[in-house]
Amino acid sequence: MSILVVGSVALDTVETPFTRAEEMLGGAASYFTTAASLYNQVNLVAIVGSDFPGEHIDFWRSRPVNLAGLQIQEGRTFRWVARYHMDMNARDTLDTQLGVYAGFHPVIPDEYRRSSLLFLANIQPELQLEVLEQVARPGLTVLDTMELWIMTARPQLTEVIKRVDILLMSEEEVRQYTECPSIVSGVRQLLKMGLKYVVVKQGSYGALLFGADGTFFSAPTYPLEEVIDPTGAGDAFAGGFLGYLSLVEPQPDGRYAIDEIKRAVVHGNIIGSFVCEDLSIGRLRTLTMDDIAERYSALVKCSHFDPNWRSA
Numbered sequence: 001m002s003i004l005v006v007g008s009v010a011l012d013t014v015e016t017p018f019t020r021a022e023e024m025l026g027g028a029a030s031y032f033t034t035a036a037s038l039y040n041q042v043n044l045v046a047i048v049g050s051d052f053p054g055e056h057i058d059f060w061r062s063r064p065v066n067l068a069g070l071q072i073q074e075g076r077t078f079r080w081v082a083r084y085h086m087d088m089n090a091r092d093t094l095d096t097q098l099g100v101y102a103g104f105h106p107v108i109p110d111e112y113r114r115s116s117l118l119f120l121a122n123i124q125p126e127l128q129l130e131v132l133e134q135v136a137r138p139g140l141t142v143l144d145t146m147e148l149w150i151m152t153a154r155p156q157l158t159e160v161i162k163r164v165d166i167l168l169m170s171e172e173e174v175r176q177y178t179e180c181p182s183i184v185s186g187v188r189q190l191l192k193m194g195l196k197y198v199v200v201k202q203g204s205y206g207a208l209l210f211g212a213d214g215t216f217f218s219a220p221t222y223p224l225e226e227v228i229d230p231t232g233a234g235d236a237f238a239g240g241f242l243g244y245l246s247l248v249e250p251q252p253d254g255r256y257a258i259d260e261i262k263r264a265v266v267h268g269n270i271i272g273s274f275v276c277e278d279l280s281i282g283r284l285r286t287l288t289m290d291d292i293a294e295r296y297s298a299l300v301k302c303s304h305f306d307p308n309w310r311s312a
């Protein structure tokens with residue numbers, strides 16, 4: 001089951017309290033594609049400018065990534081500049097230059113149309129809507145977004161949310177969008193919009209899964225000793241989440257068993273944790289399924305506790 005992704009491919013300049021690196025491969029779709037291609041074929045739809053380094057394209061060619069939907073256009077690639085705080089769960093965006101994304105219209109190649117999973121990675125919500133217009137309803141549609149679009153394109157974002165199955169949002173974005181101080185109340189409001197699940201990403205603290213069916217699951221985080229660069233952790237989370245689900249057979253009614261959704265959240269957490277260990281997609285280049293399996297076992301161990309306690 002291949003995965004279709006539409007989102008940003010960028011050149012990122014990132015400053016943390018300990019390091020600064022310029023014009024690295026970044027963008028939501030880049031992190032997602034690299035992560036999800038560890039599991040399955042990824043069909044990428046995005047745009048880059050004529051200044052985009054060919055080495056990144058060569059790298060994706062070495063993976064199960066279909067680049068038929070990657071447009072290369074005269075002009076500048078999307079650029080993003082951010083600075084992290086000492087608590088690397090917090091960052092400030094210093095600059096966003098859409099470059100060729102300003103005039104972009106996604107075109108879904110015919111060979112992508114049978115993708116069974118669709119990920120609408122972070123990009124202007126009106127472009128996400130254009131994608132939804134072009135694809136027959138896939139088995140599962142998952143959406144990610146960002147504060148910028150909550151602030152500047154709320155009506156369009158609301159339209160997209162109403163048309164997807166699963167929404168991934170950081171805790172802060174849930175508060176911004178719903179204007180509810182309580183995450184539980186905010187998520188309840190989101191679920192009323194027709195979503196099957198909402199996954200709340202909590203940075204270095206893990207992720208929460210809420211279902212319209214009443215499901216609640218708290219996925220543990222891996223205790224990372226050192227965070228080099230957390231950029232892309234959310235997109236890589238999505239790559240692990242959808243990558244895992246792409247290997248799972250849905251039930252006869254087309255839905256995924258809840259245990260599979262929970263495993264997918266744990267895969268998301270694991271891939272998100274790996275991304276933080278290096279700049280850009282560095283750690284994802286060398287990551288193997290054995291590395292993922294080892295971290296999966298570690299998470300099972302550290303989150304298990306005795307279910308047999310009873311009050312006297």
Ligand code: AMP
Nearest residue numbers: 008010026027080122231232233234235
């Ligand atoms: P994350 O750390 O998962 O939130 O994702 C960060 C990535 O999103 C960076 O690599 C950026 O290039 C990309 N990005 C930042 N701002 C935007 C935006 N407004 N639209 C799309 N992608 C963005």
